[in-house]
Amino acid sequence: MTALDLLATDGFDDYRLLDSGGGRKLERYGRFVIDRPEPQALWPQRLAPAVWAKADARFVAASDGEEGGRWQTPKPLPETWPLKYQGLTVHARLTPFRHIGLFPDQVGHWQWMTAALKASGIAKPRVLNLFAYTGMASLVASAAGAEVTHVDASKKAIEWAKENQAASHLDPAGIRWILDDCQKFVEREARRGRTYHGILLDPPKYGRGAKGEVWDLFEHLPALLQGCNAILGDDAQFLILTAYAMRASAIAMGQAAMAVIDRPGVWSHGELGVAEQGGGRIVPTSLYTRWSVR
Ligand SMILES: C[S@@+](CC[C@H](N)C(=O)[O-])C[C@H]1O[C@@H](n2cnc3c(N)ncnc32)[C@H](O)[C@@H]1O
Known part of the structure; x- marks a missing residue:
């Protein structure tokens, strides 16, 4: 590894970073x-x-x-409101976790995945989205023609992702919804001999599987990457790993993934961020490493 990359997005019509500073950020969501x-x-x-x-x-x-903490709203907001990205719609809502259910810093990954799926020439590529939450990456892959498997341990998150699929008018059969622990699911897929052309993982630092299984990124990531490598077929096209809200480096994420996904292709490692409207400053959001066959 010789250099890190910065993938910073300017946002899109329904999302802009208006300003930042003083330990806060001001964003427009729709x-x-x-x-x-x-x-x-x-x-x-x-x-x-x-x-x-x-x-x-x-x-x-x-x-x-x-x-x-808590949200303060001078005037009541609707429980949800729509956000559009490239013809897809997600329902935004104010969550107790400080976010609104969409992570716009991921836009560079969505575009890159769409290009990778197109370049693959595979008619129905199989994409696995792990820790998939409200499902924007699942929607993007589905819209690009992939057969998507969406895995998350939260029933509520899967319901929200399904609402987003319906609001986006995507083929209901295009996404397989799995309520499970990501590690267990990947191990099971490996035993069944199922393979995927592309895998996305966006794990939290700590989490819980559907039956309370403990997820600790520093303890469990290497084994999960081994599992992902086992289910990436010989014709695999990409893997994208993102990590956020923790003390770690993109160098560590990159080296962890490269040690396991030992395949010919192109790697990029670095940080995701969002550029303020008007240019100049970037708010960093997460670390990533990604591999593609071409
Ligand atoms: C913040 S989200 C990731 C963001 C998402 N990739 C996106 O772009 O919208 C983290 C998700 O991981 C899920 N999760 C945490 N631990 C899990 C586990 N062991 N197995 C499956 N899902 C898990 C949570 O339910 C949550 O939805």
Whole structure:
């Protein structure tokens, strides 16, 4: 490994980063402007306080600085509202986890995956989306013609992802929904001899499987990558690993993946980020490593 890459997006019509600084970020999700904590925004805000004060929703962290906190909305917001990306629709909502159910920093991966699926020339490529949450990557792969397997341990998240599929008018048969622990599912697929052309993994640092199985990235990632390698077929096209909200380096993620996915092709490792409207500053969001056969 000799260099890291920066994949920063300017967003899209329904998502822009308007400003950042002072430990916060101001974003527009569709018709609403949202002010949220962003510990890495270690610089001054550019927009006037009066602009920030007009936000439609503001997340105020709990005083202990931990995960908790609550949303403040000067006027009530609808429970959900639509966000469009390339003809797909997801329902945004204010979650207790500070986000709204869409991770726009992933846009570079969505575009890259779409290009990789097209370049593969495979009529119905099989794509596995692990830790798939509200499913935007599943929708993008499905819209690109893939047969998608979407795995998440949360029933609620799968219901939300299904709503997004319906709102996007995608073929209901295009995505197989699996409520399971990702590690167990991958092991089972390997035993069944099933293979995939592309795999996405976006694991949290800690999580729980559908039956309470403990997921600890630092302990379990190498074995999960081994499992992914076992189910990437000889005609595999790509693997994308993203990691967020933890102390680690893209160098570590890249080397962990390269040690296992020992295949000819092209690697890129680095950081994802979102560029402020008007250019210049970037809010970093996560680490990634990705491999493609060409
Ligand atoms: C924040 S999300 C990942 C974001 C998602 N890839 C996206 O772009 O929308 C993390 C997800 O991992 C799921 N999860 C955590 N531990 C899991 C496990 N052991 N097996 C399956 N899913 C798990 C959670 O339910 C959650 O939906």
